[in-house]
Amino acid sequence: MITLSNLSCVFQTEQVETTAIDSLNLKINKGEFVGIMGPSGSGKSTLLTVLGMLDSPQSGAYFFEDQDIANYSEQQLGELRKQSIGFVFQSFNLVDSLTVYENVELPLLYLKVSKSERAERVNTILERFGLQHRANHAPQQLSGGQQQRVAVARAIIIQPKLLLADEPTGNLDSKSGKDVMDMLTQLNKEGTTVIMVTHSETQIQYCDRVVRLFDGKLVSDDAVVDVKPVKTAEA
Numbered sequence: 757m758i759t760l761s762n763l764s765c766v767f768q769t770e771q772v773e774t775t776a777i778d779s780l781n782l783k784i785n786k787g788e789f790v791g792i793m794g795p796s797g798s799g800k801s802t803l804l805t806v807l808g809m810l811d812s813p814q815s816g817a818y819f820f821e822d823q824d825i826a827n828y829s830e831q832q833l834g835e836l837r838k839q840s841i842g843f844v845f846q847s848f849n850l851v852d853s854l855t856v857y858e859n860v861e862l863p864l865l866y867l868k869v870s871k872s873e874r875a876e877r878v879n880t881i882l883e884r885f886g887l888q889h890r891a892n893h894a895p896q897q898l899s900g901g902q903q904q905r906v907a908v909a910r911a912i913i914i915q916p917k918l919l920l921a922d923e924p925t926g927n928l929d930s931k932s933g934k935d936v937m938d939m940l941t942q943l944n945k946e947g948t949t950v951i952m953v954t955h956s957e958t959q960i961q962y963c964d965r966v967v968r969l970f971d972g973k974l975v976s977d978d979a980v981v982d983v984k985p986v987k988t989a990e991a
Contacts, residue, residue: 757918757949758784758807763816765802765972776802777813778972784951786917789944791960791980792953794969800953801922803969807951808841808920809833821917838866842911842948844940846923848903850895850910857882857891860910867914881909885939901932908939912948919943921952925959937962 765777776799784790792800805811806818809825818825820840825833843849850859857878864874882888885905895903904924911919921940925933941962944950952963960966961980968976 757786757788757821758782759817759819761817761819763806763813763818765799765806765811765813775972777806779816780972780974782967782974782977784949786949787944787947788965789941789950789963790952791963791966792951792969793955793960793966794975797971798969799972800969802972804920804922804951804953807918808843809837838863839914840917842914842916842919844904844907844911844919844921844924846926848895848900848907848927850903850906852895855892855894856887856898856906859895859906860913863910863914877913881913885909899932900928901935904928904932904936905939908936908943912943917949919948919950921950923953923955925954925956933959 760780760782763777763780763782764775767774767776778799780803792803794800802811806813809828813826816826820836825836828836851862854862860881861874861878864877869877879888879891882891885908887902887905887909890898890902890906895906898906904927908924919940924940925936928936937959940950940952952959954960963980966976966978966980967974
């Protein structure tokens with residue numbers, strides 16, 4: 757699904773040049789659940805933003821479903837993101853002025869999905885995640901775990917091929933964190949490719965592979981072989 761070849765990403769200021777990703781080679785297959793780990797400053801979040809087509813590498817190639825997107829325009833990248841990629845962030849990134857229903861509906865508005873289809877898809881996913889009774893609530897009226905459920909619902913409402921999660925349980929208690937991990941696992945079992953940045957050795961056990969970075973370089977890429985936590989069908 758994804759191939760990165762000698763990919764580098766460099767950030768420059770007037771005084772310093774920082775190589776966030778350094779000649780990275782990586783392949784991710786369709787349907788995998790891949791964890792990305794490494795110390796602060798290792799390039800994890802930068803890699804996620806490049807994979808999500810929010811940042812562009814300075815050199816190297818990025819193939820998404822066999823298409824080299826290096827020379828895509830911003831408009832082309834935006835269209836590809838809207839149709840193929842869902843994002844889940846540590847800080848939820850919900851729109852405070854919108855209700856739960858409206859937050860989940862938002863990506864479908866960008867895709868110009870009809871009102872009737874939007875209603876059907878939003879109601880279905882809110883029911884699936886146990887949020888239908890919160891549809892008219894504002895994000896501030898929800899617990900952290902509930903907000904992250906809304907964020908996951910919003911991310912997958914477009915039925916993305918790829919789901920990118922950046923520390924998705926970082927602001928949650930252990931039970932809510934497990935609920936979110938079970939949710940991501942179920943989505944992966946249904947065919948969505950999931951790539952997750954995490955610091956948690958416990959949560960990495962949900963993954964098929966763990967990619968470890970240091971100073972922007974790939975230092976290991978291994979299958980997760982330890983016994984995994986029980987994965988439930990629903991969160």
